[in-house]
Amino acid sequence: MAAEAEQQDADDYDFGDFEKAGEPQKFEHQFHRNFAAGPLGLGFAVLADGTFKIERTSGQAEELGIVQDDVIVAVGGTEVTGMTKQEFVGLIQSLPRPVAVRFSRLLTAEELKAEQQKTKMWAIVKIQCIIRRRRALDRADRRRKKR
Numbered sequence: 001m002a003a004e005a006e007q008q009d010a011d012d013y014d015f016g017d018f019e020k021a022g023e024p025q026k027f028e029h030q031f032h033r034n035f036a037a038g039p040l041g042l043g044f045a046v047l048a049d050g051t052f053k054i055e056r057t058s059g060q061a062e063e064l065g066i067v068q069d070d071v072i073v074a075v076g077g078t079e080v081t082g083m084t085k086q087e088f089v090g091l092i093q094s095l096p097r098p099v100a101v102r103f104s105r106l107l108t109a110e111e112l113k114a115e116q117q118k119t120k121m122w123a124i125v126k127i128q129c130i131i132r133r134r135r136a137l138d139r140a141d142r143r144r145k146k147r
């Protein structure tokens with residue numbers, strides 16, 4: 001009787017939250033890239049769940065760091081999951097360039113931390129550029145006023 005109760009407890013337990021042996025846990029990371037005029041360079045498959053999974057890259061996509069197994073989430077602010085291939089291609093063709101494409105990528109905890117560090121560093125550099133530009137404009141404005 002006790003063995004049956006233990007087996008029932010084990011059958012009811014959800015093991016889905018545990019990592020598979022030897023495989024690190026993965027986290028979803030979403031990011032966007034802006035594509036200029038011309039071919040995007042994305043080869044994709046439409047999966048049964050309606051997602052667009054990248055199978056190969058070239059040209060712009062490769063230069064922008066898109067890799068195999070990334071998933072396209074949105075194009076130009078429009079969510080694409082559940083669209084047909086024809087609707088998806090029509091959306092891309094209808095939007096002006098540059099067009100922002102949002103992707104999803106599964107990363108390990110270490111990869112995610114590294115990506116977050118890169119994002120922080122990029123933000124710091126961008127802020128520094130804005131400050132330098134503002135100072136240059138202020139100097140130019142003061143010189144104009146002195147004349």
